Amino acid sequence: AKAHIAAVEQARALNAYVLETPEHALKQAAASDEKLAKGEAGPLEGLPLGIKDLFATKGVRTTACSRILGNFVPPYESTVSSQLWRDGAVMLGKLNNDEFAMGSSNETSAFGPVVNPWRREGSNVGAGAAGAIEGNHLVPGGSSGGSAAAVAAHLCLAATATDTGGSIRQPAAFTGTVGIKPTYGRCSRWGIVAFASSLDQAGPIGKTVRDCAVMLRSMAGHDPRDTTCVDRPVPDYEASVGRSIKGMKIGIPKEYRLEGLNAEIDALWQQGIDWLRAAGAEIVEISLPHAKYALPAYYIVAPAEASSNLARYDGVRYGLREQGRDIIEMYEKTRAAGFGAEVKRRIMIGTYVLSSGYYDAYYLRAQKVRTLIKRDFEAVYDQGIDAVLTPATPSSAFGIGEKGSSDPVEMYLNDVFTVTVNMAGLPGIAVPAGLDSQGLPLGLQLIGRPFDEETLFSLGQVIE
């Protein structure tokens, strides 16, 4: 824990942590030492972790990286993080993310962007006099950008993250780390700041597939406080790492061969196919005919749910409050000052698609599309397919400030390979699969059957 605390301090220029909690870490580490001495160690005893700032941590500031939560200190602990402490883990601090997890680059955070520890080969980046990183740096992806950067830069052994449309898998791909979004309902959402409740899931980002398997076992499990959290036993995920994949059927969706797909991404995908085939898997071409509607439908469903979830930030219950002549003006001023531009955009889109007169044309239609997407996968799995292989992202990490400043849709397009998985509630893992010609990491995604994270760990380990 001490070595990690020092590393976190030295790497402040990356802006991965929004709050360091060294006293907390040392206290937990001392308790772990005692348990280890007594031979009562939990599965994560003494392991130093970073926690995304979307997870409520008791007595420790939790803001979802939004000004509107101000200095909110929750009097409760999220179920997922409490299970990590139960198993012996140690908290180094809270990790940066896009505001309310809305974004693909970590640039919407009220605490500012996170720097990806990876650099383009030959790029002009160095540390300035004050240790600040200068030059053309890259985003770590989002929304779990702090989690991915911290793991990649060895500022924690693993981190918690959340994924509504790709926020675990895309940053993992951009930083050469592993990230798994489990099946919807596998982890409790209780105590996690809500973005789009029917899509949100917690999961780990780690350095290896095995690390993610160990983390997920502690994070998953039934919790009566989240009614969508499923009551089924949590398998020993680590046992599936290294298991043979001989005879498994891997689907390659032809609709994902997008027009204009980056040639390097296409080559990487082919490489992944070859690796799985060499390890004994059977490769089958499949069709997901409605996948092409996933992105537009996601950008209706997610903002709709977000606009409803964010209604609670009214200046009364949490954090920030601006003064007004009456309560309406207080609400307006608080929300105007507290939310960033992307969050406001989502609230406006969400309110619009839910309003009477537009509800049927947008929200209801998007929900129907969602069912069709889910059925596409059901049909494929009914054919005996064990998992689907796709690229994780359409490109490697891009530069800070490079995308989305004039056109938010440009940023939204980054989620083209990941949102389908959330729309269908399926598990998906991103594993590092190689470097592009700029020397930057690229990831592949494996999508599994509901509650079959084990197959993803077995397959993922062949690729990483």
Ligand code: GLN
């Ligand atoms: N980038 C997507 C969005 O902005 C997904 C974010 C997420 O998964 N939390 O909505």
